[in-house]
Amino acid sequence: MPDPAFDCTACGACCACFRVxxxxxxxxxxGGLVPEGFYDELNxxxxxMRGTDHVSPRCLALCxxxxxxxxxxxxxxxxxxxxxxEAGSPACLRARRRHGLPE
Ligand code: SF4
Ligand code: SF4
Numbered sequence: 160m161p162d163p164a165f166d167c168t169a170c171g172a173c174c175a176c177f178r179v180x181x182x183x184x185x186x187x188x189x190g191g192l193v194p195e196g197f198y199d200e201l202n203x204x205x206x207x208m209r210g211t212d213h214v215s216p217r218c219l220a221l222c223x224x225x226x227x228x229x230x231x232x233x234x235x236x237x238x239x240x241x242x243x244x245e246a247g248s249p250a251c252l253r254a255r256r257r258h259g260l261p262e
Contacts, residue, residue, distance in 0.1 A: 165246045165255075171229030172254035173244055175217040179208035181238035192236040208238065226260050 183206040185191035186198055197220050200206045209219040223229035231237055245251060252262045
């Protein structure tokens with residue numbers, strides 16, 4: 160559950176901070192949920208959300224302005240790392256810090 164101290168819909172920092180990798184079987188091309196066009200299959204073991212390995216990362220599925228109003232356009236179909244990411248965790252705080260948001 161998100162930490163009530165943070166409103167993720169007014170943040171989005173983690174979606175523009177980290178590489179988001181998952182197993183290709185979770186992608187639509189192999190019968191999974193993550194829609195085709197939002198990720199690349201790098202090899203038989205790794206698929207990656209597009210945009211998350213850029214120098215200034217930003218997931219292709221992130222819509223809106225970081226720190227103001229955002230949404231994940233594939234929220235119900237997002238990959239496991241996104242489901243497991245915890246608001247208020249050290250990684251969350253690191254992402255917020257990187258985007259100049261209060262911790
Ligand atoms: S899939 Fe959605 S929740 Fe996951 S990094 Fe991209 S925008 Fe964020
Ligand atoms: S960085 Fe933390 S507060 Fe911001 S969207 Fe991600 S989980 Fe939510």
